[in-house]
Amino acid sequence: MANVLPSDLRGDFVLRRASVSGCLLPPDFRAVAQGDLAIVDIEVVSGAIRALRPSDAVEVAGDAVFDMDYGMVLPTLVDMHTHLDKGHIWQRNANPDGTFGGALAAVAEDRLAHWNAEDVRTRMEFGLRCAYAQGTSVVRTHIDSLPPQETISWPVFEEVRAEWSGRVELQGACLFGIDRLIDEPGFLDVIADRVKQAGGVLGAVTYMVPGLDGLLDRIFEAAMSRGLDLDFHVDETNDPAAKSLRHIAEAALRAKFDGKIVCGHCCSLAQQDMEEADRTLDLVASAGIGVVSLPMCNMYLQDRSPGRTPRWRGVTLLHEMKARGIPVAVASDNTRDPFYAYGDLDLIEVYAQATRILHLDHPVGDWISAVSTAPAGMLGVPAPSISDGAAANLILFRGRNWSELLSRPSAPRDVIRDGFTLNDRVPDYRELDHLMTGNGAVL
Structure with a gap:
């Protein structure tokens, strides 16, 4: 079981020991809690969440099982x-x-x-x-x-x-x-x-x-x-x-x-x-x-x-x-x-x-x-969620709680869309240089 934040997810995987805010989980879901966060396993198959389990359930092993070590997960x-x-x-x-x-x-x-x-x-x-x-x-x-x-x-x-x-x-x-x-x-x-x-x-x-x-x-x-x-x-x-x-x-x-x-x-x-x-x-x-x-x-x-x-x-x-x-x-x-x-x-x-x-x-x-x-x-759009059947559109962090996450909001994160790691990065401001003729602000 991997002990690092996954960087190349490909549609089928399990995120083990992920910390998720209870308000983003199904209302009847019960899991081990750390503060106001639930500790869960998230199983993804073919780009969708197939199962959401409390992390005190039977442990799953395999090459595509990643230990989040309580890192936080949010929906997009x-x-x-x-x-x-x-x-x-x-x-x-x-x-x-x-x-x-x-x-x-x-x-x-x-x-x-x-x-x-x-x-x-x-x-x-x-x-x-x-x-x-x-x-x-x-x-x-x-x-x-x-x-x-x-x-x-x-x-x-x-x-x-x-x-x-x-x-x-x-x-x-x-x-x-x-x-x-x-x-x-x-x-x-x-x-x-x-x-x-x-x-x-x-x-x-x-x-x-x-x-x-x-x-x-x-x-x-x-x-x-x-x-x-x-x-x-x-x-x-x-x-x-x-x-x-x-x-x-x-x-x-x-x-x-x-x-x-x-x-x-x-x-x-x-x-x-x-x-x-x-x-x-x-x-x-x-x-x-x-x-x-x-x-x-x-x-x-x-x-x-x-x-x-x-x-x-x-x-x-x-x-x-x-x-x-x-x-x-x-x-x-x-x-x-x-x-x-x-x-x-x-x-x-x-x-x-x-x-x-x-x-x-x-x-x-x-x-x-x-x-x-x-x-x-x-x-008027479907609410983002982490629930059975939802598309695996997720954001994965190393921060294990709100204090760690919000203290370093610019820390590295992995964005998952339909179960696949997104390789897109924020564009370089230099791409806009050809438009920047004007009063010359440099702030």
Whole structure:
């Protein structure tokens, strides 16, 4: 029996003494536990999990039996909020001051100058290669959809989605500021039809604009008439007067909307007094809205002012939401662009940082669901699992517990897809050098 992490699995094998979070196992499965982790044997045949056994069962011998020595195993993960079309433009158009306003201006300038089909496709595929190599199997990307960009980026998205089918399940949600519907009301039908044609999700950035309720009603109506789900960017500010999350929940209840609704960011909620926040959370729970927090990007952007130390972490009330039964998740958001200068679409890094920023520990409990089963439910895709009959889509680590894993999130891992070791590695940034003409950022 091998005593090292396997590096060349070929469809049929047994992983002996693997540590797996109980929330990722079948609810009736019982195994020897170390803390909140179950110790299991995972038998894979023809690329699927044939049997899951407690490691105190009869030991199995053979050349294809590998002793994990309590190393952790996760299923592949779900990144439900990304921006593949913006990714990796930092070197040619950096954020001049790290602020939200600086990010908006830099992206607008870069979009106008560079975002043709080749540029968008190259950067989207680079991002997907990063995510895939690190163990992500589902990605939702928001797509900047201001005219004329929607005529460029949506066809590219459809082509890339088809090319990546079977490796990463790719979803797309449109992105535009809701205030555009004030001066250009006809735009909503145009973009909603485009999203419907592409099999996407309708979305917008919401903030406190005149006539917000009426604009939201129109978006819900457009989604319902086309059978579309909704995904909003919401209240990404530290201004406690920003309360569009509450307005979205009220609009959903007025419309009796029965599709899926996701709200991302919701930062201002944490700046409101708890009585006000409680009223909003009650509405969000009643409306069946799921919330995704983007801890790395929002800690980077929120409360930033030159020469002043930030006073808060920029994240929303995830613990309070989860306690109410509201589905919650964390995700990558932006990657090496003016909204976030860093990141690699690595959900292990995201989860490690979320644990620190949002205090997803003491106890760890089932918080790993925030990058696995919970976002899968919000996106309407099968939940990743380690169970009999499931495809052997796994991530294998040497770390034996949460402390070891989250202390070294960049440590070597093996990604297994359909029972075979994935040999793909994250791409070299030099592959993008031919696109990097711009303001010369070197961060």
